[in-house]
Amino acid sequence: MRLGLTDLIDPRLHALVDRSRKFYEKRAAGRGPSSSDELRAVRANAATPAPASPPAIEELAVAAGRTVPVRIHVPVHTPARAVFLDIHGGGFYMGSAAAGDVGNRRLADALGIAVVSVDYRLAPEHPWPAAPEDCETAALWLIEHAQRLFGTAKLALGGFSAGATLAMTTLLRLRARGSNDFDCAVLQFGTYDLSARTPAGRLIADEYFLQAYAGAEPDRTHPDISPLYAELDHLPPVLLVVGTADILLHDNLAMAARLSASSTDVDLRLYPEAPHGFTGHPTPMARAAHDDIRAWLGEQLFSRADIDAIL
Numbered sequence: 001m002r003l004g005l006t007d008l009i010d011p012r013l014h015a016l017v018d019r020s021r022k023f024y025e026k027r028a029a030g031r032g033p034s035s036s037d038e039l040r041a042v043r044a045n046a047a048t049p050a051p052a053s054p055p056a057i058e059e060l061a062v063a064a065g066r067t068v069p070v071r072i073h074v075p076v077h078t079p080a081r082a083v084f085l086d087i088h089g090g091g092f093y094m095g096s097a098a099a100g101d102v103g104n105r106r107l108a109d110a111l112g113i114a115v116v117s118v119d120y121r122l123a124p125e126h127p128w129p130a131a132p133e134d135c136e137t138a139a140l141w142l143i144e145h146a147q148r149l150f151g152t153a154k155l156a157l158g159g160f161s162a163g164a165t166l167a168m169t170t171l172l173r174l175r176a177r178g179s180n181d182f183d184c185a186v187l188q189f190g191t192y193d194l195s196a197r198t199p200a201g202r203l204i205a206d207e208y209f210l211q212a213y214a215g216a217e218p219d220r221t222h223p224d225i226s227p228l229y230a231e232l233d234h235l236p237p238v239l240l241v242v243g244t245a246d247i248l249l250h251d252n253l254a255m256a257a258r259l260s261a262s263s264t265d266v267d268l269r270l271y272p273e274a275p276h277g278f279t280g281h282p283t284p285m286a287r288a289a290h291d292d293i294r295a296w297l298g299e300q301l302f303s304r305a306d307i308d309a310i311l
Contacts, residue, residue, distance in 0.1 A: 005244055005270060008268060008270045009244070009270045009271075009272055010269070012288075013271060013272055013285065013288060014272055016272075016283075016284040016285045016288055017272050017273050017285070019283070019284045020273070020274070020278075020283035020284050020285040020286075021273065023281060023282065023283045024275065027281075029275070031207070032091050032093075032094070032207065032208065032209055033093070033094075033208060033209075034207075034208045035208060036124060036208075036212070038208075039093055039094070039124075039208070039212070042094065043094065046094075049096065049098040049099040049100075049101060049102075050101070050102050051101065051102075052073065052101035052102050052104070052105035053105070054076065054105075055101070056071035056072060056073055056097075056098070056101050056104075056105075056117075057071070057072040057073075057074070058070075058071055058072075059071075059072055061116075061118070061137055061138045061141035061142075062137075062141060063137050063138075063140035063141040063144060064136070064137060064140055066133060066134070066137040067137070068118055068119065068120065068134040068137045068138055069097070069118075069119040070097065070116050070117060070118050070119065070138055070141075071097045071098060071101065071104075071116070071117045071119065072114060072115070072116050072117075073101070073104045073105045073107075073108040073114065073115045073116075073117075074108060074114045074150070075108050075109050075111075075112045075113065075114070076108075076109055077109070077112075078112040079112075079151055079152075080112065080113055080114040080150040080151060080152055081111070081112045081113055081152060081154065081301065081302060082111075082113045082114075082152055082154035082155065082156060082183075082297075082301045082302070083113060083114045083115075083116060083142055083146045083150050083152060083154065083155050083156070084107065084111075084113050084114070084115045084116070084155075084156045084157065084158065084297070085116050085117075085118065085135075085138060085139055085142060085155070085156070085157035085158075085167075085170075085182075086100055086104055086115055086116065086117040086118070086157075086158060086159065086163070087117075087118055087120070087135055087157065087158070087159035087160075087163035087164075087166045087167050087170070088100050088117060088118075088159070088160065088163050089159065089160035089161030089162045089163040089164070089188075089277070090122075090161070090162060090163075091161070091162050091207075091209035091212075091213075092122065092123045092128075092131055092162045092165075092166075092209055092212065092213040093122050093123045093124060093208075093209050093212045093213065094122065095122075095162075095163075096119060097117035097118060097119040098119075100117050101117075104117055107294070110294055111294055111297060111298060111301075113297075113301075114149075114150045114152075116138065116142060118134060118135055118137075118138040119134075120134035120135055120138075120166070121134055123209070123212040123213040124211075124212035124213070124215075127212065127213055127214065127215070127216060128213055128214045128217060128224070128225055129224060131166055131213075132166060132169045132170065132173065132224055135166045135167070135169070135170045136170055136173045136174070139157065139170050139173075139174060139182070140174075140177075140179075142155055143155065143174075143179060143181045153181075154183055154301050155181055155182045155183055156182060156183055156184045156185065156186070156297060156300065156301060157170060157171070157182055157185050157186075158185055158186030158187060158188070158239075158293075159186075159187065159188065159190070160188045160189070160277075160279065160280070161188065161189055161190065161191065161276065161277060162190070162191065162209075163188075163190075164187035164188050164189065164190025164191075165190040165191050165192060165194075165227065167185055167186075167187055167190070168185070168187060168190060168192065168227040168230075168255075169223070169224050169225075169227055171185060171235050171236070172223060172224070172227060172230050172235075173224070175234055175235065180234070180236070182236055183236055183237075183300055183301060184236050184237045184238070184239070184297070184300040184301065185235075185236060185237075185238045185239070186238075186239045186241065186293055186296070186297065187238060187239065187240050187241070187252075187255075188241045188242070188279055188289075188293075189241065189242045189243065189246050189248050189252060189276055189277070189278075190248070190251070190252065190255070191204065191248050191251055192226060192227050192228035192251045192252070192254070192255045193221075193226045193228045193229075193251055193254075194210055194213070194214055194220045194225050194226045195219075195220035195221045195225075195226050195229075196210075196220075197221065198228065198250070198251065198254060199250055200247075200248060200249070200250035200251035200254065201226075201251070203247055203250075204247065204248070213225075227255075228251065228254060228255055228258065231262070232258050232259050232261075232262040232264055233262040233263060233264065234264075235259070235262075235264045236264075236265075237264070237265035237266070237267070237300055238259055238264060238265070238266045238267070239266075239267045239269065239293065239296045239297075240252055240255065240256050240259075240266060240267070240268045240269065241269050241271070241279065241289055241292070241293065242268075242269075242270060242271070242274075243270070243271045243272075243273065243274025243275055243276070243278045243285075244270055244271065244272050244273060244274065245273050245274055245275045246274065246275055246276045246278075247275075247276055248276060252268075253268075256268040267296060269289070269292055271285050271288070271289055272285075273285075274286075274289075279293075
């Protein structure tokens, strides 16, 4: 059997490389803040998130004796067919649920689903396990209240970068509770080894976000920190999205292999020459990835009749 990266790429995507490359020619590659002082400066200078129309509904999710703020987008023209729990990225120390309002509004209306984004606590003020606890709280709240609030018990979750890591730890926490209520997960270029023991983990070993989030923990191979080390059986279907130019590519390939070996239904989608965070960039490659994500979610959550109605 012949198996290489090029064999895993949908041939239609190669035509998008040159047009997408033009965006990155004008955009210098960057790294996140490298100290607490830099982090404070980046946060202070962060632009106000663009508003969505209609705006998000702000709510407090309460479950398991904990409370976390969430932002809710419901479809404008149809009752919600499902609920998607969105977990934002930002290295565990930046970002907000509000920053995803425009994209989440677009997803809600495109698929006719409610999108609930969780404003989990950020490091270093709130290191691990604060963020996983908050994401678990939001998930448990949806399990308990989605039918009453949105008229559907179909649930999916996903995240972007650190949000993908937290989405996976949320699935693992729910499984430990005996819950299989989430139907699927979309994980975009997560970091799955924060211990610097894998080749991919060593590439980011000097990043400050690791110290901010998990620096006090003596063993960062704990599955709640580095889900690559978890037992990965009895999980719902997973879509993994990553670019071939992503520094976390090998982390994602390793996660795909481990999920497959654990008999989890995993769909790995590779995007040629796309860097970390590419789905947040205005490129043809990003648009193709978003189309793929929406199509995959539709296949997992809806009947054929529902899909035909959406499309």
